[in-house]
Amino acid sequence: MRDARVGSAQRDGNRRRVVNALRVAGPSTRADLLKAGLSRSTVANVVDDLISAGLVVRVQAALEPRVNGRPPEYVGLDGGAATAAGVEIANGCVRLALCNVAQELIAFDAADVPEDSDPENTLRVVRDLIKSLSDRTGVPLERLIGVGVAVPGPVQRRTGIIGRACTLAPWIGVRSCELAEEVLGSPALVANDANLAALAETTWGAGRGYDDVAYVYTAYGIGVGLVLGGQLYSGAAGTAGEIGHTTVDEHGEICACGGRGCLNTVADPNAVTRQLQQVLSPGITIREVIELTREGDPRCRRVMADAGRQIGAALASLYNLLDPEVIIIGGYLKEAGPALLDPLRESMARCAIHAGEAISPVITGRLDDEVVAMGAAAGVLRDPLRFPLPMGDGA
Ligand SMILES: [Zn+2]
Known part of the structure; x- marks a missing residue:
């Protein structure tokens, strides 16, 4: 017996x-x-x-x-066995990906939220979007094992509290995981957007097959998601990889974080756009700037090259510290192509140690607007302890 x-x-x-x-x-x-x-x-x-x-x-x-x-x-x-939802909380909108346990993307959608929306209201919009996507795709909500929520800021590992560097002010200080579970009525994880995007690229994109990946997410600020030894590394306070707040100019502009001359103030998509508004148009967007860069506009190409050089120097420090197998550029700036990447690679090579070895290749990510939401779903799929399958893993 x-x-x-x-x-x-x-x-x-x-x-x-x-x-x-x-x-x-x-x-x-x-x-x-x-x-x-x-x-x-x-x-x-x-x-x-x-x-x-x-x-x-x-x-x-x-x-x-x-x-x-x-x-x-x-x-x-079997993809029908269970589904994970991944949500990106962005500025003015939320994006949702439904992925099944066979790692297939079932559906992707987005909904607008007011820019100053408080977290509870935003999560209610997420709840309705999950419901409508479930109805549309015929994936029953009982098959949902959990919801991954990506926020643009650091999340403390032990408490789930969102840190001061979050670019959405109403989310700062919020006990995010408890709130998400309460409003969504489902087990949830909350993590930083760049970190989860790194998981998406290692699961589906340019990072597949690598164990040590640095994923550079260029959105509202520049953040690096680190996958080390196949595991996401977020740090104790969730601020690992916040490379956008590396000082590059002691006398530079004041940054939203309270520091001066952070990388974000000269090279993130907002900084790039701001530098061009005077000579182009006050209302120009980063997507338009990238379009002009690709068409060869000399002003856009110059600003993009300067941003590339600054990001490359910061990545040299990251390379010296962690020696990842590959560095993946994602977010808005990846679309700028060689205008950004050539100067970036050149400055990284100039500032990094060599030790006789070739330094890590810098490549562009394969996933687009869906990268963060899919990464949030990947976070749920990869965590069987918190998100077990409905029929039990022993089947
Ligand atoms: Zn800063």
């Missing part, structure tokens, strides 16, 4: 390891699943069990190189 119980506990544990590995990695080969620390025969048995139970399905992998003349067989979680 005792042996049977031990055997069943071990089997449940093995199933959980395979299910959790598939939640993080998405569809995988049986060989990939050996990384979960199980033997080849255990993986084979567990996968067969999970297929019979309907939780795991065989997946057709397109354009994969053949092994011994056959395409490798992929297995993944």
Whole structure:
């Protein structure tokens, strides 16, 4: 009797390891699943069990190189088993992504909110948007395992309190996780937007296959999301990677954070736009500036090159400290292309240590407006302890 119980506990544990590995990695080969620390025969048995139970399905992998003349067989979680919602709280709008446990994006949508909207009202808009997207896509809300909420500011690890550097003033000091769970009526996680965007690029985009990634998000401010050893690194107070508040000019402009001459004051999308408003038009937007840059406007190209040089010097310090395998540029400025990236790479190479090695490549992200919301959903998919599957992981 005792042996049977031990055997069943071990089997449940093995199933959980395979299910959790598939939640993080998405569809995988049986060989990939050996990384979960199980033997080849255990993986084979567990996968067969999970297929019979309907939780795991065989997946057709397109354009994969053949092994011994056959395409490798992929297995993944059944997308119908559970869904995660990811929300980006931005300035004047919220964006929502629904992703299933097979790591497929089911739907993406956005809704406007007033710019000074208090967090509770904003979350009510999110709740209604989740409901309407669930109705539209036919994904029942009972299959929702949790909601990831991305905010443009640091979130303290232990308390969930949003820090002073948040660019949406009404959210500063808010106990964000408790509030989100109360209004949304669902388990929730709240984290910084750049950090969650880094998870999106490592799950679906340019960072896939890398363990050590620095993702530079250029939106309202410049923040870096760090994935180190395959795990998101946020720091104790949630301020890790706040590279936008690195001092680049002791005598520069005052920054929203109270510092002077921060990188954000010279190189974030707002700073870039502000420098061009006088010579172009007072109402010009960052998207228009980028369009003009791509068309070759010399004023825009000059400002973009200066911003690239400043960001590159700051990234050299980050590289010296952490030595990531790859640095990914995302957010508005990635669209500026070589006008920003060439000067950025040049200044980074000039300021970084070499030690005889080639420094990390700087590439652009693959995901666009959906990157933060998808990353917030990825945060839920990757956390089986807080967001278990509705039918249990042992199936
Ligand atoms: Zn600052």
